[in-house]
Every structure is written in structure tokens, then in C-alpha cells.
Amino acid sequence: SQQGEEDPQALSIQEGENATMNCSYKTSINNLQWYRQNSGRGLVHLILIRSNEREKHSGRLRVTLDTSKKSSSLLITASRAADTASYFCAIKLTGGGNKLTFGTGTQLKVEL
Amino acid sequence: DAMVIQNPRYQVTQFGKPVTLSCSQTLNHNVMYWYQQKSSQAPKLLFHYYDKDFNNEADTPDNFQSRRPNTSFCFLDIRSPGLGDAAMYLCATSRGLAGNYNEQFFGPGTRLTVL
Numbered sequence: 001s002q003q004g005e006e007d008p009q010a011l012s013i014q015e016g017e018n019a020t021m022n023c024s025y026k027t028s029i030n031n032l033q034w035y036r037q038n039s040g041r042g043l044v045h046l047i048l049i050r051s052n053e054r055e056k057h058s059g060r061l062r063v064t065l066d067t068s069k070k071s072s073s074l075l076i077t078a079s080r081a082a083d084t085a086s087y088f089c090a091i092k093l094t095g096g097g098n099k100l101t102f103g104t105g106t107q108l109k110v111e112l
Numbered sequence: 113d114a115m116v117i118q119n120p121r122y123q124v125t126q127f128g129k130p131v132t133l134s135c136s137q138t139l140n141h142n143v144m145y146w147y148q149q150k151s152s153q154a155p156k157l158l159f160h161y162y163d164k165d166f167n168n169e170a171d172t173p174d175n176f177q178s179r180r181p182n183t184s185f186c187f188l189d190i191r192s193p194g195l196g197d198a199a200m201y202l203c204a205t206s207r208g209l210a211g212n213y214n215e216q217f218f219g220p221g222t223r224l225t226v227l
């Protein structure tokens with residue numbers, strides 16, 4: 001499969017802790033995007049990182065990309081209960097048509 | 113606020129009875145997508161329109177069709193729903209194509225139940 005594989009599948013942490021999710025893929029990419037999905041809802045775009053970028057920040061979010069290892073990580077710092085959601089990476093394959101292929105997702109639960 | 117709207121939010125249909133799901137956008141985006149998402153799985157792209165150009169994924173069943181009568185609206189038609197078609201259907205838009213670093217904006221989804 002060319003889709004991103006996310007690790008861990010599920011993560012449970014306490015409020016205030018940091019959460020790290022990883023995404024690995026198998027082929028070369030043009031860009032990688034992270035999305036959040038609250039239960040039973042649509043997806044919300046978080047960050048886009050291009051293949052020539054190594055790190056991006058947005059508020060409490062930090063995304064890294066290592067194209068040599070074909071992996072990306074999403075770090076949420078100082079987590080809040082409202083961060084409870086599923087997080088998906090989505091990759092644009094080089095030469096793979098103009099579409100995103102979504103990963104399997106990480107279910108994050110932040111407990112009070 | 114500019115947004116992506118899906119109606120209905122919940123749809124119940126009978127096995128084999130045609131059903132249409134609708135999506136509208138106020139973002140004036142060129143691209144509209146339909147995804148199927150089953151429980152605890154990744155969203156799976158069914159097809160997308162770039163303006164009026166229709167792009168079908170190779171593994172999308174013939175049972176699924178789409179129409180985009182204008183920039184704002186896009187419809188998903190399921191001709192003969194089977195039990196395996198029960199899922200969340202997500203509509204998304206983007207200004208341009210993924211290869212040009214465009215993010216996608218999603219609607220809230222329509223949850224389809226097939227009895």
C-alpha cells in the first residue's frame with residue numbers, strides 16, 4: 001500500500017503532556033499534510049509541509065519531515081482535552097496524480 | 113463564513129434503492145472531492161472534479177457516480193446501494209490540486225445507513 005502508516009494507532013495521555021504521532025510512507029512525495037478529525041465529523045487541515053522542508057510550526061503543533069527515512073511526525077505540546085480526535089497524515093505522491101492519500105490515523109485521547 | 117456544506121447529515125436508504133448525497137461550497141474552489149470513510153479507516157478517494165473535468169479513481173465501483181452542475185454544487189449518486197456501502201461520505205474542496213500544495217477543506221460528512 002502507498003498510503004501512510006501511522007503509529008501509534010491509539011494514544012492516551014493526560015492533559016498538559018505532549019503527544020507525538022508518526023507517519024511513515026513508502027514512495028517519494030511532493031508534500032505531506034496533517035488533518036484532525038473529531039468523532040463523526042469532517043477533517044480539518046492542520047499543517048502542510050513540502051518535501052524540501054524539514055520542520056514547520058503552527059501554534060502548539062510542530063511537524064517534522066525526514067524524506068531520507070520517509071517519515072513525518074506531529075507533535076502537540078501542552079495537550080488539552082479538546083485535542084481529543086483522530087489525526088491523519090495525507091501524502092501527495094510524486095507522479096501519483098493530483099490527489100492526497102490518507103494514512104490510517106492515530107486516535108488521540110487527552111484525559112483531564 | 114465560507115464553508116463546505118453537506119446534506120443530509122444522516123441518510124437511511126434501503127438495499128438497492130438509489131440515493132443522492134449533496135455537497136455545496138461557498139469557497140469558490142476549483143476542485144471538489146468525494147471520499148468514502150468506513151469506521152476507524154482512512155478516507156478513501158472516490159473521485160474528484162477539477163472544474164468540469166471528472167477524475168474517477170480506478171477502484172471506485174461503477175455503482176458510484178457524480179455530477180457537478182456548477183462550481184458550487186457536487187452530487188454523489190449511489191445507484192444500487194449495498195450493505196457494504198454504509199459509511200461516512202465526505203465532500204472536500206481545494207483551490208487547486210494537491211500537487212500544487214493545496215490544502216483541502218472538508219464538509220461535516222453524510223453518514224449513510226443501508227437497511
